[in-house]
Amino acid sequence: MPRPTLNRWLARLAPPPVALAWRERLRSCVGALIGIAFTAAITHLLLGSGGNIPLLVAPMGASAVLLFAVPASPLAQPWSIIGGNLVSATVGVACASWIGDPLHAAPVAVGAAICAMFVLRCVHPPSGAVALTAVLGGPAVHALGYRFVLEPIALQSAALLGAAIVYHAITGHRYPHSARPGASKSDPDAQPRPGFTRADLDAVLRRQSELLDIAPDDLESLLRALQLQTYARSFDEITCANIMSRNVIAVSAQTRATTAWSILQRHGIKALPVTNEERHVIGIVTRADLGSGRQTGVFTRLRHRLFGRRRAKEPTVGTLMTTPVRTVDTTTPIADLVPLFADFGHHHIPVLDSQTRELAGMVTQANLISGLYRQPRMPQQASQRAA
Structure with a gap:
């Protein structure tokens, strides 16, 4: 040889x-x-x-x-x-x-x-x-x-x-290693994704002549993550400042839950950042948080009214908000947002000014999708303007 x-x-x-x-x-x-x-x-x-x-x-x-x-x-x-x-x-x-x-x-x-x-x-x-x-x-x-x-x-x-x-x-490790929620190919609520499908993966696995030492659900999750990583690598030019919603409505920790709920209803939004006097983000409150708070407040007022006791104070945003809250900077590339929304289940992420650390905007899933859709067209539009 x-x-x-x-x-x-x-x-x-x-x-x-x-x-x-x-x-x-x-x-x-x-x-x-x-x-x-x-x-x-x-x-x-x-x-x-x-x-x-x-x-x-x-x-x-x-x-x-x-x-x-x-x-x-x-x-x-x-x-x-x-x-x-x-x-x-x-x-x-x-x-x-x-x-x-x-x-x-x-x-x-x-x-x-x-x-x-x-x-x-x-x-x-x-x-x-x-x-x-x-x-x-x-x-x-x-x-x-x-x-x-x-x-x-x-x-x-x-x-x-x-x-x-x-x-x-x-030790905080997942075992038994059962299928992840939403990973099943029979999930009727699963959103269509670009690239391969679970049917494609199953067809390829059936053609293998050897037993692979990895569960199909884990293999699919790994390939999806690789697909997202590859896709996100091309989106470093756009930052959160380019896609975020500005003039965000914020509330304080002392705001009553009913008031915050009215704000959500009136403006058709799903979450409110909670800030202090310096406009630093200290938490976030969602419709789900306020919904449970409203029910608690209603039952508390009803109980005190029936039994003749003094009216209890309504819950405030500070008692219902989620903290600590995940935030990003205005200079954060949107590529860094993909795993936050895809893997960690975030729906609203407050954006902070990179200098003052004050609330500057809010990024939602709709903002991210808009940015991902817009980015491939930016080089083409730039070349058209140059011509």
């Missing part, structure tokens, strides 16, 4: 860089430590350290890698670990009982376990080791028979899964 060809072949063996912050890597390591320790403790507490039941089976270490290091993988979801381990343990015990020679039983057990996991949609790579353990685990494991499926496999799988769910919840 020529040296250049050999070098290229060896270069393909190099591992790709891990695009994960060190903080997340440490979180995964600590989670695996806690998960395995908890699983061993539960096994020892419920079954004791004596007898034929192992304190830990080796496949649990591989399951911990998936559950804590790559929890977004479809192979790491609850049904994958529980279903995959149970069905593989059952297949392994059956092969060990029916086939006397372990050299023959082992490959049959692993192959049959993979087939069963595909049928039951619970593919979990460590489960192949579970089937192998049932065959090659020695006299202690063989003596358990089908009890091996429940003790230790079911018990340890449930303990490790429970530890993973609690740990991810405590």
